Amino acid sequence: MPMFKVSVKWGKEKFSDIECNTDEPPEVFKAQLFALSGVQPDRQKVMMKGAVLKDDGWGGMKLKDGAMLLMMGTADDLPQAPPKKTLFMEDMSEQQLASALEVPAGLTNLGNTCYMNATIQCLRSVPELKESLKKYTGSLTAGGAIVPADSITAGLRDLVIAMEKSGQSIPPIVFLQVFHMAYPQFAEKSEHGGYQQQDANECWVEIVRCLQQKLPALKESPEQSTAATASRGFMDQYFSGEYDVTMKCEETEEEPVTRTTEKFLQLSCFIEKDVKYMHTGLRSLLEEHITKNSASLGRDAVYKKSNKIKRLPAYLTIQFVRFYYRKREDRDSVNAKILKDVKFPLSLDVFDLCSEELQQRLVPARDKFKQQEDREAEEAGKLKTSTGKGPKSSQKAEDDSKMIKHPFAFPDDVGSNNSGYYELQAVLTHKGRSSSSGHYVAWVKRKGDEWLMFDDDNVTPITSEDVLKLSGGGDWHTAYLLLYGPRVLQTPIETMETT
Template structure:
């Protein structure tokens, strides 16, 4: 491992990129003019928050909030992402500062660059930044330089704690789903790595950009206070009129919406799920569900495979199936019992099924659902809301669920001689709904490393495994234990 001194010397010798290094080495005041423009633009962007206004109906909206603007450090012209390239080709100006994070962009590198000389200017006071840069150099013994050296090998975006999400007005449904995504290791690897890049995306109201920005905000600071996912809320409103406004929404429906929009935002995605899709989100969230219908008269089997993004499990289904000739009801509702009921044979009512082998005549039949392909992130909904023509009600009560579960028994090959550990899933989050159908509140338990944390909007509380397992869960999120041996 390189020594602290060698790291310090290396950082002193290098610039953010070769183009920036060549500019800062120029004589005749060019370098000082660039530094002056850098600080002036930096302070100007910091002085004016993103433009927002309140519409006549009282809702918050933003002007150009989801897309950054870029200020040329040579001529101070401000432009959108799509105009940046044309400006550089026309004027030969190469350096820009984006309006959100105030980071430096090099057109020749086609990337954002970090330079420790300019960072020192940024960290100084606005009024004396240039004077400090000219008159004072950090000494080897100064406290801030020692701190930088001693932490040089640490990830600057390393999260020291956990952060809640502010409720922006009946947005707890969004907060619990976003917290679930933020604490998923698969999604962290994607969004904090080389996944969706907002600065390269030109799609309007892109959900992928909004989620990527939420990951960056959540992981960019060790501050314990919460933050607001306003970009994601606005993008969701604009993408779905049904979500717009401050009425309560269903967290399960929002999860389905979010996954669909993330899939659409992925480069190279395919709209038709029947042909399969190579994109990251399809491989992560989508599985396949097989429906098999067997004619009771001739034994003909009709199979249909459909994409699935979650499993909706009826906690009262045992009693319903018993009444229709299925399995018996369980006295204690459990997740395994719900899965067994979901994948057990079910007698179809007479006249529902027409058998092609019987000349198209209506026949009695047996239907069975099985999982054809499992996703890496498996969401299971415990259906607590029941709607009929006369009444809508919520089922209260505890439903037992495990910290780990083997999904092989619920697949199309439940008795196959395979490595059963390939089908092991571990609980990552549990979403709870409290209250009535139209006046409830969501909160979520998330796994943080080896610990569990309760997120109730911006309130964050450490909890035990027993607290999680005692929760009246509505949504359960399980992660495939070993991605290397994932079943195909």
């Protein structure tokens, strides 16, 4: 493989030992220069002994180790395009209409990178995560080298900021390059030379682990800080939960029950034959039987493992375990997909998955939700009695402006969930028959009943009714990862003291 280490001179700057692989398109090399200099790839002019590097090939450039290249280009912002003539909505394409409606930026597919695009769009739906990324001060490279956790976190920060500034789709060239350098397994090529499709959940896990290492925790007051929270980072605060785990040997009463604590960043919904609803799959996690060595019996024995959630994160990630390797006698195992229809809710209550101690702590916030629901039902009933109609949507919007939002976390545990109530915030779906093929799409809640479908650079407004159709049962888009956010209690300002 023609891999060289070259130097690039840019004004007074000089970048040394830059890896250059001429089997890859020049835009990959330019992406590295962008990470080092801040000069956008389309503004770079890279030369070597009079030859200019083109976007479509390396041309006559004869590279070797230690070669010196010259780059010209400025890192200043691009000038704004001149204003266009008025375009009426009925004359707009879907993409133009999305832009006019202030739809967020999509991400260009750079060749089977939909798994990464969908992952980023779902994670980007968490407002606290976006703010935490913006405060991160790390760099893409350390001494010219890629350090996975630092580089991925800095790359995601830069991409999120760029997406907020742009009203158009963005090619995530730099982040993809950094991601591939940090995790080469995601850069595998197909027999046709393009990138292979990858598993979105594996991408999700790697990105979250990097963020878990680098994003600092939100500050807590001295009275809030405890030994249990002192070592937490942002992702541990907002995305990580904890299990109370008990292990009891089923074959002897003499062996004492052991109790431990386990952390999780995802809950798994296993799709067994009798699982028709997501909650059923989650409940199967509560108890399972495993075989392991028994010290008291001196042999393998059956143990009953019981899991109860002792800490709920503000943002709960749930994976539908749809992919598995199926053995076939005549050939190697194949990656197969379970297409079964498994319903999931827009509003989720996980109270029954929690330990008794946590359940007791959840009750006060749950009581407040119940009081508010009873109050709203009573007011709606009075309005219907007097007018014969329920509240108008415009009236509800006016009422929302007079509401106060209550904290969704426990006072002594930043980033937790204090009620057990969640609202669906984002869905990552897969269309196809295996995780290494097909297509991934992100579906993100905007507000109320409004959702957005992020199909790479195509962003389309949809409704919650469309989202509920993603439960599976055929070759349509099927829910693979679900991200639930905290349900926030809102009460009228005048009743704040009574709640």
